[in-house]
Ligand SMILES: Nc1nc(=O)c2c([nH]1)NC[C@@H]1CN(c3ccc(C(=O)N[C@@H](CCC(=O)O)C(=O)O)cc3)CN21
């Protein structure tokens with residue numbers, strides 16, 4: 001028996017959604033085909049970087065979003081200054097609704113970049129991922145750096161079953177532009193005490209997943225996070241285990257899904273980190289070298305807001 005390409009986990013999910021997905025209305029009003037409960041596993045131990053090949057994935061944009069989470073920032077201004085525009089729709093919708101203005105996305109983005117006060121008032125997404133990962137505010141008034149704690153435990157007590165951070169901060173949910181989708185990141189170390197190099201794996205629980213746009217981004221940025229954490233704790237990256245709750249295909253992404261299903265997956269590229277920064281806070285996009293990425297063409301698709 002030969003193993004199938006790991007990307008077939010993605011493609012099989014899309015095929016299932018197209019054929020048997022539960023057709024349901026959703027918060028955005030677009031409508032989805034959905035299934036509840038999916039697991040995909042990607043082995044990163046040979047340097048593979050799970051960037052899907054059946055459509056071009058803008059992996060740099062996805063990794064830049066992950067680096068932005070790591071900074072703890074929640075304002076889209078720092079994303080825009082890196083030319084990442086995937087979060088603009090939500091503050092833009094809030095601005096248009098509050099002011100009645102019909103400002104274009106470009107003008108809104110230019111103003112966020114140029115005008116400090118405007119950026120502060122209209123560019124913030126509320127206490128989303130970065131805030132919760134790095135500065136979770138406890139009832140005791142203290143701020144908790146969940147990610148730093150996980151890295152510390154990986155180094156000092158790698159057999160722990162308590163190595164996780166999460167973003168589902170109940171009292172702050174209603175201040176967030178969107179509730180966290182990738183909400184729990186749990187780490188696990190194998191090869192402890194066997195004289196072999198230790199391997200660290202990551203399981204992500206994603207309560208809601210847009211398979212057309214979000215999932216290709218999420219899988220590769222989560223693999224990038226695992227590569228960074230592994231490097232920081234001197235371990236080999238093991239598996240990325242991706243678990244989805246409500247896994248869905250928006251109704252206006254059905255052609256996208258049919259197109260990728262007609263394509264033959266190509267080998268995943270390899271990821272190499274070119275530098276070892278002193279801490280998890282030291283990475284930049286230039287540290288990521290991706291070789292052998294030869295995808296089929298990009299497919300444009302609308303995002304449900
Ligand atoms: N409906 C929905 N789906 C999502 O995936 C999603 C949200 N909302 N809201 C929050 C973030 C924003 N995310 C996004 C938003 C847009 C793209 C997107 O448009 N991707 C295009 C172009 C990428 C680019 O311009 O660099 C793509 O082809 O992948 C991807 C992820 C992921 N999340």
Ligand SMILES: O=c1ccn([C@H]2C[C@H](O)[C@@H](COP(=O)(O)O)O2)c(=O)[nH]1
Pocket residue numbers: 027028178179181182208209210211213214215218
């Ligand atoms: O990283 C992300 C962020 C968001 N999504 C998708 C999943 C859903 O389609 C929407 C969020 O809507 P909810 O009504 O809050 O579930 O965004 C994603 O796939 N990946």
